[in-house]
Amino acid sequence: MHSATPLPDEHATERAPALELIGLTKTFGPTVAVDHVNLTVPAGSFFGLVGPNGAGKTTALSMAVGLLRPDAGTARTFGVDVWGDPVRAKELLGVLPDGLSVPERLTGRELLMYLGLLRGMDRETVEARTQSLLEVLGLDTAERTLLIQYSAGMRKKIGLATAMLHNPRLLVLDEPFEAVDPVSAYTVRKILDQFVASGGSVIMSSHVMALVEQICDHVAIIASGRVLATGSLDEVRNGRDLEAAFIDLVGLHDSGEGLPWLS
Amino acid sequence: MAVLTRTLIRMSLATQRHGWRGAIRFWTVVGLALAIGTLALVSLDAGRAVKTDLLGGALTAWTLVLALGPVFGGGGRGIRPEHFALLPIPPRRLAIGLLGAALVGAGPLAGLLAFASLAVYGFTLGAGPGLAGIVATLLQWLLAVLLARLVHGLMGAAMQTRLGMELVGFQFGLLFALLSVGWFVIQPVVLQTHQLLTEGWPPLLSSLLRALPTGWGVSAVDAAARGAWGVTLAALAGLIVLIAVLLAGWGELLVQRARSRSTGYTLRSGAPARLFRRLPATPLGAVIAKELLSWSRDPWRALEVRVAAWTGLLVGVIPLLIGWRDILPFVGMVVVVMGGAVSANLYALDGSALWQTLLTPGAARHDVRGRQIAWLLLFGPLALGATVIFTALSGASWAWPLVLSLTLATLGGAAGLMVYFAVNFPSPGVDPHLRRNPMDSSGETTGEAFAMLFLVSLTAVPALAVVLQGMASESAALQWAAVPVALLTGGLLAWGLGRVAADRLERTGPELLSRLQKGATPQAPGERTVSVLDRAWKALPASKRLVVRLCYGIAWLPLFPQGLAPLVFKLAGLDVKSWFLALYLPAEYQWPVILGMIALGVVLMAIPTAILRQAVQDQRRRDRAAAEQQYRWSPENLLEGGE
Numbered sequence: 001m002h003s004a005t006p007l008p009d010e011h012a013t014e015r016a017p018a019l020e021l022i023g024l025t026k027t028f029g030p031t032v033a034v035d036h037v038n039l040t041v042p043a044g045s046f047f048g049l050v051g052p053n054g055a056g057k058t059t060a061l062s063m064a065v066g067l068l069r070p071d072a073g074t075a076r077t078f079g080v081d082v083w084g085d086p087v088r089a090k091e092l093l094g095v096l097p098d099g100l101s102v103p104e105r106l107t108g109r110e111l112l113m114y115l116g117l118l119r120g121m122d123r124e125t126v127e128a129r130t131q132s133l134l135e136v137l138g139l140d141t142a143e144r145t146l147l148i149q150y151s152a153g154m155r156k157k158i159g160l161a162t163a164m165l166h167n168p169r170l171l172v173l174d175e176p177f178e179a180v181d182p183v184s185a186y187t188v189r190k191i192l193d194q195f196v197a198s199g200g201s202v203i204m205s206s207h208v209m210a211l212v213e214q215i216c217d218h219v220a221i222i223a224s225g226r227v228l229a230t231g232s233l234d235e236v237r238n239g240r241d242l243e244a245a246f247i248d249l250v251g252l253h254d255s256g257e258g259l260p261w262l263s
Numbered sequence: 264m265a266v267l268t269r270t271l272i273r274m275s276l277a278t279q280r281h282g283w284r285g286a287i288r289f290w291t292v293v294g295l296a297l298a299i300g301t302l303a304l305v306s307l308d309a310g311r312a313v314k315t316d317l318l319g320g321a322l323t324a325w326t327l328v329l330a331l332g333p334v335f336g337g338g339g340r341g342i343r344p345e346h347f348a349l350l351p352i353p354p355r356r357l358a359i360g361l362l363g364a365a366l367v368g369a370g371p372l373a374g375l376l377a378f379a380s381l382a383v384y385g386f387t388l389g390a391g392p393g394l395a396g397i398v399a400t401l402l403q404w405l406l407a408v409l410l411a412r413l414v415h416g417l418m419g420a421a422m423q424t425r426l427g428m429e430l431v432g433f434q435f436g437l438l439f440a441l442l443s444v445g446w447f448v449i450q451p452v453v454l455q456t457h458q459l460l461t462e463g464w465p466p467l468l469s470s471l472l473r474a475l476p477t478g479w480g481v482s483a484v485d486a487a488a489r490g491a492w493g494v495t496l497a498a499l500a501g502l503i504v505l506i507a508v509l510l511a512g513w514g515e516l517l518v519q520r521a522r523s524r525s526t527g528y529t530l531r532s533g534a535p536a537r538l539f540r541r542l543p544a545t546p547l548g549a550v551i552a553k554e555l556l557s558w559s560r561d562p563w564r565a566l567e568v569r570v571a572a573w574t575g576l577l578v579g580v581i582p583l584l585i586g587w588r589d590i591l592p593f594v595g596m597v598v599v600v601m602g603g604a605v606s607a608n609l610y611a612l613d614g615s616a617l618w619q620t621l622l623t624p625g626a627a628r629h630d631v632r633g634r635q636i637a638w639l640l641l642f643g644p645l646a647l648g649a650t651v652i653f654t655a656l657s658g659a660s661w662a663w664p665l666v667l668s669l670t671l672a673t674l675g676g677a678a679g680l681m682v683y684f685a686v687n688f689p690s691p692g693v694d695p696h697l698r699r700n701p702m703d704s705s706g707e708t709t710g711e712a713f714a715m716l717f718l719v720s721l722t723a724v725p726a727l728a729v730v731l732q733g734m735a736s737e738s739a740a741l742q743w744a745a746v747p748v749a750l751l752t753g754g755l756l757a758w759g760l761g762r763v764a765a766d767r768l769e770r771t772g773p774e775l776l777s778r779l780q781k782g783a784t785p786q787a788p789g790e791r792t793v794s795v796l797d798r799a800w801k802a803l804p805a806s807k808r809l810v811v812r813l814c815y816g817i818a819w820l821p822l823f824p825q826g827l828a829p830l831v832f833k834l835a836g837l838d839v840k841s842w843f844l845a846l847y848l849p850a851e852y853q854w855p856v857i858l859g860m861i862a863l864g865v866v867l868m869a870i871p872t873a874i875l876r877q878a879v880q881d882q883r884r885r886d887r888a889a890a891e892q893q894y895r896w897s898p899e900n901l902l903e904g905g906e
Contacts, residue, residue: 067618069773087624095622100615100780101695103553105560110553113539117549118623126544146560148696155696162619 016079018043018170018201023073024063026056033059035225036073041170041218043078046196047203048216048233050242052250056225057205058098058174065095065172077170094168096159098175098205104148108139108158111147112165119166126165133161136191138184152179160188164195171195173204177211189215209243223250267356268363275364290709292812294373301325301377305384315485316463318380319472322403326477329374330410331438354514361517362510365408378404378480385484392487395495399480402502406476409509416516419700422562432566436573439601444578444590476505546626550633551640558641563612563704571601572645579653591657592666595650596673596723602642603677604715607684608708609634611691615780621772631686631765635678635757642677646670664733668726668745675753676722677715679760684711686764691779717823725752731834796875799882803874811871822864830857 019041026034034056041047051057062068064075066082066089075082082089102111109130116126134140137157142150150158156179163171171192177185192202193215206212212219213233219242220230228249229236237245301321307314347357365371378400385396421427463469472478473485479498486494538556542548558564575598579591610617620626650670654662690706698704726749733741768775800808829843833853845856 065622067621067773067776090622090624093622095618097618100618101613102616102619103557103613104616104695105557106553107536110536110539110556113536114549114553115619115623117539117544118546118619118626118629120546120625123540123544148698 017041018078019064019203020076021064024060024070024075025072026059026063027071032225037227039220039227039230041201041203043201044199045201045218046216048212048219049203049205049222050207050209050212050219050246051222055223057222061172061174061205065093092169094163094171096163096173096176102147105146107146108142109134111158112161115162116165129165137161153181153184156180157184169200171202175206176204209246213242221246221249267360271360271364272367275367291369294370298373298376302380302383305380305387311488313463315481316469318384319478319481322378322481323472323477325374325377326407329370329407330414332370332411354518355511357517358510358514362409365412371408374407375404381480381484388488392484395487396484398499399483402499403480405506406502409506413509413513415702416513419702420516422701428562428566429569432569433573435570436577439574440577440581444581546629547633550629551637554634554637562701567605571598571605574601575649588657592654592659592662594653595646595670596666598646598649599642599670599673599677600716600719603681603719604712606638606681607711607715608690608705609685611689611706611779612704614691614694616695617776617779621776627768627772628765631682631761631768635682635761639674639678643674646674664742664745665730668730668749669723672723672726672749672753673719675757677719679756680715680718682764683760684715686767689779722756795879795882799878802882803878807874811874814867814871818864818867821860826857826861826864
């Protein structure tokens, strides 16, 4: 018999995985976007979620953080049920979603001030963290630029800043490196590495295998809404490189001919 | 060229099929009914000059409605020019293709039917005028639809600059003011319906209507009937040239639009994030700062404030043209009512940015309250200032307790109702970070805006009752007692409705986010994201649907123009009968008829509401039963049951 949801006392929270997805399911009409996904992100890991376009990565992550209500299943972060005790869970999570709006008529600094104060942080802390985040991410030169005028890469960076502002214990990042230039990507990697080294946990989705292979220590491969493989990087790779493992699992959609007219 | 146009028409049809929902259907029915009414003008028993006059007036109105339709009706729906930004299509060809795509749709269809009155009218006058009528029908129709695209594009372009936005705000204010009090000015004409049917419009108006391009079609038919073929040809050729010029202009606009982004105005100066440093360093203070900045920097929101302000001002000023000063003190209240109506879609305007509120613990409550407070900080001083200034200017010292209490009561009522509507009935446009044209910010909100106008006005009733009682008993103290009453009702409504909205946002935030994210994106048929109301509606028998449509369709007639409007006029002691049935009756019947009309209106609203409520409850029951059935028979359960 299964036990009920464990009480999130401090001790349990320490031992529990950073994120657990338990039987998460979401259906849109006839399409099963996420199909009974079970996944465990160990505390202190840098977890990569890879899969082809439309695999259900964004849908699964949205349900994991409380933005999309699952049809079935639930998600726990450090033992706290995201849908049962959302207030506590949201304190632990820092989220960067993909392709959503922000209050577009604020500047980057204003957005961080807004979110910091909205979280009940005191003004000095918010100001200090805002300043350092803007400096580190190279956004402090855009004081007069509204978010709607930001480039795609700048949007990712300010999104990352909002995710980290309240010093969460788990970062949930949807395609954090997309459209980010190489220099900024290097900075972001360093920040994330440092975050994990100091005890934080990260789960990020991506379809760039090489990147995941370089920076993640755990991976899951997801396709058609199902988890095909999950575990430490070496377990999943099983002697091959990640791309080969991915293609073995997902299957190559090979039409054979290529594009003969493209010359 | 033909291939492109055909493809775009097919795309347009496909997107519209996916977006074919309740409100659009409703307005289609209304549009078709009005079109048939326009056609019926042809069969009036009146002379040719009179008919030409009437048709000219009606078709001018149609052109206006069609031209402004996309601005009010969520122009972001369907095909947008930027979809083709990367395709090597010359602008004029794209313009022609997009015009083709714009021609298919419910509004243009109703328009074509209405403009067909030109052809029908022509054939009643002979074969030649009939042929001229067919050509005129098509040209006037093209002109109207093309104007609509141009207005939508031009307003979007104008809104990129502050001056342009101010001008657009003024235009809308003028339009709404004319719609609400313009009839004072044209009332003498309307009252002489008989004269209108025998003599047509006053000569000046008549020549104006024929001289404008919107009247060239009807002039062409009329001239053909007189045998003045030169005039006919000139009028039709004029339309063709005008259409060609507008088409070229629109093509140019499309090129510019493809290159620009909807950024609005850049920031001028000021210390970074100053407002966040000035307001209290609390969650509520943060939301207020975010909202105030959005109100001043988001072109659409800034436009809404200006529309409310201009409408209020012009509603007071236009009647001055006929020497009527009594509306002046009410300018502030009109600003509040309009301000509430234009702010009832706030969550949809901010689109998927809601995710940040959802992921911040306890933020839903602060967000709702902060939006209310920011709205009050914005519209409160504006409305109270207008009330004080214009009441003083009007010299109507009797009006002070009345207008002060009405303004205060509606301020609170609107602050409550707007968040309630914003959370419960969002109508999203294009998601903020994808917007190119500020005019695409909102979905179609006509129904919500009308409901807000009515409900916000209604929140003034308790204060109004106290003032009227005071006036009747000639007690100044009682009249002034309305001010605390207004503060009380306003405060209660703002607090209570805000609380209801916050509760709902907290409970169903993810669902609201899904709705906002889908936004103007049409959904594929069969997607199970249809709301319970939509499914309940589909399950209703046709007879009940007809009852619901009819009741909602006509309820406003007894409620507003035949009930509340004469009520206000009678209370204010104005001697204006207009088309208010009750005011034509002997004095002793007036009150019963007015109250009866209001009661009838309320009943007509209540009947379909009750039917829909019941239908939704039934649907929920069916859903639950279906879910239980599924649960009981799922393979996993069978396995577990076997253990």
